[in-house]
Amino acid sequence: MKLSRQTTLRSQATVTGVGVHSGLPVSLTIGPAPVDAGYIFIRSGLDGADREVRATAGAVIATEFATVLGDREGPLVSTAEHALAALRGMGVDNAIIEIDGPEVPIMDGSAAAFVAAVDQAGIATQSAARRFIQVLKPVQVAIGDCSGEFRPFAGGFRAEVEIDFANPLIGRQSYCFDLSAERFRREISRARTFGCMNDVARLWSAGFALGASFENSVVFDETRLLNAEGLRFRDECVRHKVLDVVGDLALAGLPIIGAYRSIRGGHKLNHAALTALLSDRSAWRVVESETARRSRTVAEAGSATVGGLIAPAYGPDVS
Known part of the structure; x- marks a missing residue:
């Protein structure tokens, strides 16, 4: 477990682009949020007041081609996973994400x-200890020939991902990644x-992926x-x-201490x-950074004496 305090952004940063399905312009701004806020999307450009949704597993209303977040009134923002990955991947615990369209720009x-937006905004350390969801026992799910499993792992978060596509240029690939x-x-x-x-042609004919391109x-x-420029990585x-x-998995609401293995998976499986993990209260617990908790206690004692529609995965959400 990484011993640390919670983090947020120092300032705001904005990215602009197009929605992958609508092809329409959209702007997204990330900015600071209070301790324990997690990730909160604020959707503007709607009739009436802005609406907000906390990015958690319970807010997911669709996963066929991407992660779509919403509330009782319907979907608010889709293709959330790339922005959430950047925040979690760069170690940001709490952030406000303002967006003026239905899709995060692709x-x-x-x-x-x-x-790059996180770099521009900067990361600020907050007073509270970082908290984690620690996996205590294996939890498995299967959807057809796709499977996902959480298991205990003391070294932080590890992703073990395997894909297997019929297309010979993709084929079978695997990657093991320890998050930092x-x-x-x-x-x-x-x-x-x-x-x-x-798959692209089918989506176009159905009115989807209007913003998709080789760019x-x-x-x-x-x-x-x-793509004329080729691949950025062989895999x-x-x-x-x-x-x-x-x-x-950023939708857990807290960083995870554990390993997750995905075989032929995608958004639906993840x-x-x-959901299976969080539904089993014997499978996890919330733990807090001991170092941050001690330093916060000391600081508090001292002060007393002195005075957090869809990415173009062109086809079903499986490998």
């Missing part, structure tokens, strides 16, 4: 622009969403990669699935596994 299909801000930035944040051209997606046909596809795992 940017280049990765989390790189959101990591440095590794997230270097290994995961620039990995782009991907899909196959026949924000890696696209394959049956024999070749269609970029599985790395992007790791990115999605980090973003989807959400099902997280």
Whole structure:
């Protein structure tokens, strides 16, 4: 367990782009939030007052192609996972995320622009100890031939992701990733969403993916990669699935101490596994950073004496 205090952003930073399905412009601003706030989306551009939703597993209302958050009145924001991955991956615990459209901008299909926004805003340490969800026993789920499992792991958070696509240019790939801000930035944040051209064509004909392009997606046909610049990583596809795992599991509300293994998974599986974990109160506990708690106690004693619609995964949410 990393011994530390909670963090937020020092200031605001804004990214602008287009929604992957609508193709319409959208602006997103990240900024500071109080201790224990987690991640809160504030949606503007609606009739009447702004609406907000805390990014938790209970706020997920769809997972077919992306993580969609909403409330009783309906969906508020989709494609939330890339922004959430950047915040969790860079070690930000509490943030306000203001957005003026129904989709987080797709940017280049990765989390790189959101990591740059975190860098621009800066990270501030808060007074309260960081809290974690610690996995105490294995929890497994399966959807068809896809499976996800949480298990105890003392070294922080580990993602073990395996994909297996019929397309020979993707095929079977696996990646093991121990989360740290440095590794997230270097290994995961620039990995782009991907899909196959026949799936893209079906989505276009159904009125989806109107904002998708070779500038924000890696696209394959049956024999070749269609992006002229090539891949950013030899195994970029599985790395992007790791990115999605980090973003989807940020909906736990707290950072996780444990390992998560995903085989042929996607947003639907990640959400099902997280829901199964959180539903079993014998499978986890909340723990607090001892170092931060001691330092906070000392500080308090001293003061007394002195006076937190859809990414272009072009096809069903499985590998």
